[in-house]
Amino acid sequence: MTHLPLPTVSLTPERGALPRAGGRVDALLRIEVGVPGVERNREAVTLALVIDRSGSMGGEPLAYAKRAAQQALTVLQPGDAVAVVAFDNHVGVVVPTVVVHDDLSAVHEAIEHIGVGGSTALHAGWVEGLTQALELEHASGMARVVLLSDGCANVGETRSEAIAADVAKAFADHGVSTSAVGLGAHFDERLMSAISTAGGGTFTFVETPQQLPELFETEIASLSSLRGRNVRLAFDGAAARFVAAGGGARLDAGRIGFPDLVGGMPRDVLVTIELDAHSALPPLRLSWDDTYTGAHETLDVTLDLPLLDPDALAARAVDPAVAAAQRRHAYADAVGRVEPLVRGGRFDDAEREINSLRAQVDSWPADASRDESLRDLAQLLERSRARDHAMSAKVAHRMKYHLDMDVGSSKRASMLDAERGLRSAKQAYRQAASSTSRPARTTDASAGRTPMRPARTVHQAEVAHQGGGTTRLEVVIGDITQQTADAIVNPSNRGLFGTAGVDGAVHAMGGPELTAACRAIGGIDYGQATVTPGFRLAATHVIHTTTPRWRGGDGGELATLERAYAACLDAARRLRVHTLAIPAIGTGAFRYPLDQATAVAVAAVVAAVTKHEVPAVVRFVVLDEGLANTYARELDAALAAV
Secondary structure, eight states, X not given: OTTOOOOEEEEXXXXXXXXXXXXXXXXXXXXXXXXXXXXXXXXXXXXXXXXXOSGGGTTHHHHHHHHHHHHHHHHOOTTOEEEXXXXXXXXXXXXXXXXXXXXXXXXXXXXXXXXXXXXXXXXXXXXXXXXXXXXXXXXXXXXXXXXXXXXXXXXXXXXXXXXXXXXXXXXXXXXXXXXXXXXXXXXXXXXXXXXXXXXXXXXXXXXXXXXXXXXXXXXXXXXXXXXXXXXXXXXXXXXXXXXXXXXXXXXXXXXXXXXXXXXXXXXXXXXXXXXXXXXXXXXXXXXXXXXXTOXXXXXXXXXXXXXXXXXXXXXXXXXXXXXXXXXXXXXXXXXXXXXXXHHTTOHHHHHHHHHHHHHHHHTSOSSHHHHHHHHHHHHHHHHXXXXXXXXXXXXXXXXHHHHHHTOOHXXXXXXXXXXXXXXXXXXXHXXXXXXXXXXXXXXXXXXXXXXXXXXXXEEEEEEEOTTSOEEEEEEEXXXXXXXXXXXXXXXXXXXXXOOSHHHHHHHHHHOHHHHHHHHHHOOOOTTOEEEEEOTTSXXXXXXXXOOOOOSSSTTXXXXXXXXXXXXXXHHHHHHTOSEEEEOOTTSXXXXXXXXXXXXXXXXXXXXXXHHOOOOSEEEEEESSHHXXXXXXXXXXXXXXXX
C-alpha cells in the first residue's frame, strides 16, 4: 500500500491498565486513518440525487430539495458523475448518469424545472437512483444515492423495514451507499434514519438554506476520503473478547464491525472487554476492504498494557477520555428517553428531562462536544416549549442518531478540514509538478466493450450420464438476453432489484412484468436461486441467483458461487428444461477472477449433468473470444478428468 497511510488502533482501558484477576473492563477504542498524499487522485464519485416531488413536498420542502441538489453540483469535480431522479407516484429520470465537466448549466436547469406532483413512490424512486448510480460501475469510483424526501411513502413498497432491507442489500451487494435528507416539518425521521443506517450513509434534515452548502460538502468528503469498508476488529487469541460496543459499532461473536473508515474522521467506540485471569491482552487484528488497493487488508496491532491487582487498579484515576466516552454514552441513552415524551405530547415531562440534561452537560469539561450538546438541548427545549410535536421529535431523533453513530459536528469538522486541506495541497501540487491522471470516465456504459454480434457457438462437448444418454455443453459468444432457451440464468443481487450489468439488461428485456415478479418474491440469500417467467424475453423462464462481491477469496466466495450454480441447475431440473443458458456469473461487477470463476462454473455443471439427464443442453454464454477460450480449455480439462 505504497503512499497510503496505515490505519491506527488505540485501546485505552478505564484506568489505564487491566485486571490481573480477569473479568470485564470498559475501554475506549479509537480507529483512524489519514488522508492519502497529494500524489494520489481522489476517488471519482457517482452521486444519484433522488428528489421527492410528491404533493406533500409542495412549497418550501421541494424548494430546499432542488437547492440542495443544485448545491451538490458545486462540490463535484471533473470526472465525477451525477444523475437526477424525481418521483411522485411515478418515477422519472430528470438527468441520466452523466460525467461532470465544466458546464453543468443543463443539469441546473433540469433540476429547476422539477414541479410538484402526486403521491409518494419512495421505494421505486430509490431503486431508480440505485440503477443510475450503477450505470458507470465498470469505472473506478464510489457511488451514493442521496434521497431528498419527507419520507412519507404511500405508493408501492411502503413498509419501513422492507425499504431499509433493500437499501442494506444494495450496500452489501453493490457497494452503493444511501444517505437520507429529511425535508419539511412532517418527514418520517424514523424511516429516513433507518434508510441511512442500513445504507451506510448519513442522515440529516434541513431546516434552513444555510445548512445546504456544508451538507453536500460533507457527503462528498465522506465518499472521496473513504478508505475502507467492511471494517472488522477482533482479538487474535482466546484470552480476551469484546462483549459490548457502542458508537455505531456492531458486535457479532466477539468481533466488532465498524462504519466506513474515512480519512481524517476518527471512530471512537466505548467497548467492554472480557479478559481471562492472569492473561496478557492478545493482539488485535483489524481488517477492511481497501477502496484504494481494491484488496482485503489486515493489520495486526500489539498492545502493551499492564496487569494490576485489584487494589492497585482501584487506586488509579479514570482516564479522562474514557470518562468522556462514558458520559456521552449515558447522555445518548437519556436523549433517547426524551424522544417518546415529545412524540407523545408529554412536554412537561420532556422539559424536566431536558433541563436535567442541560445541568449535566453544563458540568462537562469545556470542549466542542459540550458546546454542540448544549446547542442541541436549547433547540430541543425551544421546540418543546412551543408544543411542536413534529419538530421536537425530529430534533431529538437527530441528536440520538448522531450520538449513536458518533458523527457529531466536531467529527464532521475534522473530516472536512482534512478534505479541504488535501484539496488545497493538491492544487499546489498540480501547479508545481506534472502528474499522470487516470483515463477520463465516459458516459457510455458500454465503452470499451466489443459490440455484440449474432451469437455463435465456438466450442461444444458431450457429457455422458451415469444412467445413459448425454448432455451437450456449448460455449457461445453472445447476449444472454437474446438466448432462445427454456431458461436463462440471471446473476442478480439479494434484493432482485434489476439494476445494472446482466441483471439490468435481463429486467429491461423482460419488461415491467419481470420486475414486478421479482418484487413479489422479495429477495434471496447468497447461493440460492428462484424462478420467474421470462415474460418478454425469448427464454421461457429466468432463474435468478446471487453471490457476494469478490473480497479476496477468504470469505468463502468460491464456495458460494458453486452453491449458486448448483441451485440454478437444481431449479432447471425441477422445471424439466431442455436447454439452459448460463452467463459467467460473478465475473462482471462482482469481480471474481476469471480463471477461478470459470473453473467453478465448469466443474459444477459437469458434476450435475453427469448425475442427471436434465438439462439436455447447457450453454455457457460469454461476451468475448478470450473468455470463450478460457471456458473451452476448462471444459476440455474437466471432461478429460471424468
